[in-house]
Amino acid sequence: MDNTTHFGFKDVATEDKQNLVRGVFDSVASKYDLMNDVLSFGAHRLWKRYTIASSNVKTGDKILDIAGGTGDLAIAFRKKVGESGHVILSDINAAMLGEGRKNLINKGIFGVDFVQLNAQFLPFADNTFDCVSIAFGLRNVTDKDQALAEMHRILKPGGCLLILEFSKTDSEFLKKFYDFYSFNVMPTLGDLIADDKESYQYLAESIRKHPDQETLKNMVLDAGFGFCEYHNLSGGIVALHKGIKV
């Protein structure tokens, strides 16, 4: 059996990837929000807003945000589900979860639970959630198929999975611009603002290694979802996959 996987463009032992990813997010945690705004020109807020609007989430729903980091989605979901609903913000990384907790307190958002977990092993009963989301997190997960199967298991029938992730653009112009931007500008900005060139080099590489729209759609269907469709945002630089458990 092949026991290596990719960490950006490097091949590493499968069991090492999780620690390497942890290193990246330990290192970027405190500057994460600022860097997100700078690197995406603020567009990540609109991609997330579109994700929330597509979620069909209602008052009273139970929601799990995986790889939730500083909590942008959890905050928006909290407002949608109201007092009778339940939102859990989860992440594998204690430093990111800590930033999330701080962020929510600063914004006066209460009633969100925090759970440190690995997307591949979700500590919840079958058929628990109305919606499970993962934004810009799946590409960091070592065994994506296992994580998708876990997400399917914990969703209720009729539950909705939302995966927001960098993807592949068809536009030659955007491709060129984006390649230049992510391999030249992004690591340099990472160096200047967060004093961490390597982490931002990894983030750029991991985006290229992530499955394209159709591949990810088939992975979602293979995990057991009855339906999956995706919407390209910003010309396919980012895609939102929506899976429905039947």
Added chain:
Amino acid sequence: MQHFALEQALNYLIQTGAINLKPLDNKTIRFSLKDLPLDVNFICTNNRIFVVSDTSQHSDVNISLSAGVFFALFKGEDLTDLLRQDKIVIHGDVKIAQLLVDILQSVDIDLEEVLSQYTGDIVAHKAGKIAKNFKQAVQNSSNPIDTIKDGLSKLMITPVVSKLYKNKHH
């Protein structure tokens, strides 16, 4: 784009109690548009409706019709009349089809008005505008699914520009 706006409107009406979804619980109804490579599924489950174009799973009821008839149906034309005129072919339970058509016809509302309450002004306004242009754009396009998806990108990109512009002048 169109199905994003429609999904928002339907679920808003479900949440406010204006639509009762119980009779359609766990039913998937598919509209197959004969003249366009476009299928639209209405998946009624967990007290909400998902509107998706993916056809991986079988539907309970399949309604096959032309794009023109699809829009006529939306505007309130009678399902039984259209069936009698052979403009629509239904595989599956006609009663279920009728229930969904009743619901879709009840979305004869000011879409922009509903969306502005639900998703915020900028998105609602854009969604309304894009939805209005949808029929023509899809009919003129060689690949309607891409046209729909492009609508989404427009929706995402335009507010960025207007937002930045606004902030700069504050």
